[in-house]
Amino acid sequence: MKIGFIGLGNMGGPMAANLVKAGHEVTGFDLSAPMPEGVAKAASAAAAAQGAEVVFTMLPNGAILRAVAVEVIPAMPKGAVLCDCSTVDVESARAVAEQAVAAGLAALDAPVSGGVGGATAGTLTFMVGGPDAAFATVQPLFDIMGQKAVHCGASGAGQAAKICNNMILGVTMIATCEAFALADKLGLDRSRMFDVVSTSSGYSWTMNAYCPAPGVGPTSPADNDYKPGFAAELMLKDLRLSQQAAEAADADTPMGQLAAALYATFVEAEDGRGKDFSAMLPRLAARHRG
Ligand code: NAD
Numbered sequence: 001m002k003i004g005f006i007g008l009g010n011m012g013g014p015m016a017a018n019l020v021k022a023g024h025e026v027t028g029f030d031l032s033a034p035m036p037e038g039v040a041k042a043a044s045a046a047a048a049a050q051g052a053e054v055v056f057t058m059l060p061n062g063a064i065l066r067a068v069a070v071e072v073i074p075a076m077p078k079g080a081v082l083c084d085c086s087t088v089d090v091e092s093a094r095a096v097a098e099q100a101v102a103a104g105l106a107a108l109d110a111p112v113s114g115g116v117g118g119a120t121a122g123t124l125t126f127m128v129g130g131p132d133a134a135f136a137t138v139q140p141l142f143d144i145m146g147q148k149a150v151h152c153g154a155s156g157a158g159q160a161a162k163i164c165n166n167m168i169l170g171v172t173m174i175a176t177c178e179a180f181a182l183a184d185k186l187g188l189d190r191s192r193m194f195d196v197v198s199t200s201s202g203y204s205w206t207m208n209a210y211c212p213a214p215g216v217g218p219t220s221p222a223d224n225d226y227k228p229g230f231a232a233e234l235m236l237k238d239l240r241l242s243q244q245a246a247e248a249a250d251a252d253t254p255m256g257q258l259a260a261a262l263y264a265t266f267v268e269a270e271d272g273r274g275k276d277f278s279a280m281l282p283r284l285a286a287r288h289r290g
Helices: 012-021 045-049 062-075 090-102 115-121 132-145 157-185 190-197 232-249 254-269 277-285
Strands: 002-006 025-029 054-057 081-084 106-109 124-129 146-153
Touching: 002 012, 002 045, 002 062, 012 025, 012 054, 012 115, 012 132, 025 045, 045 062, 054 062, 054 132, 062 081, 062 090, 081 090, 081 132, 090 106, 090 157, 090 232, 106 132, 106 157, 115 124, 124 132, 124 157, 132 146, 146 157, 157 190, 157 232, 157 254, 157 277, 232 254, 232 277, 254 277
Parallel strands: 002 025, 002 054, 054 081, 081 106, 124 146
Antiparallel strands: 106 124
């Protein structure tokens, strides 16, 4: 397929590289990131989109996505699919999809889970919103870049699934970290705590697969001095998106709200920026109740 790819940063770069390796013709555009091997460099976002059957975007946020969409949509041939894989607010995803449809295109919101490791290995999970036909067109490409693509519903449903998942992740990470911090103060060995919880009703992905305690459980960013992994500021971004969506939809999400506030303090008022989101454990372990 002839593919346009806009935003070739930490995630977009390896995703585009995997499409090239599978034999697709990829033209890319990024304001600063270098093109991966085999990706033709375009002079603008519109130039990358010209003549493409599918255009992927992998950008920092909804405002940038909206600005890029205005440029890209008129350049795409009728019937082509605009597929945004960034994590953005549900409203931006729906607004861009409406503009694409009005211009005779189809649009998908297809945020991912799996991080840079998953993007490089081609094992991402895609959560996809948009029409059936567009999903069917892009599915072979999702299969190259990922291990699973779930069609979640109409436009915006992919972003909705992503922020609900990551709200659970943020809340669960904090719960796991505060339980370790309490266990420390009760004199309970962290390895014993892991052995019990990972096989008891407190188990979770954050405990079992991504344990925030160094030297305990499988290897995780905690074993690498809390280098990300998944950075605390990206967790904060997703928690804020979940709270923005909760407010717009009038949904009561008290734990999500608390998690967003705690990560905001950690990243913006303390030393959390640039650390993995599991570095919440040393932060909590160093503190006292009052
Ligand atoms: P990144 O900052 O490494 O990449 C974004 C790229 O977009 C940059 O290279 C930047 O130069 C480019 N860009 C910005 N504005 C542009 C414009 N107007 N035109 C063209 N290019 C432009 O970020 P990333 O880690 O690759 O994340 C991308 C998206 O994926 C984000 O929405 C993020 O929330 C989401 N995400 C990231 C991870 C992760 O672990 N990094 C995991 C899941 C989802």
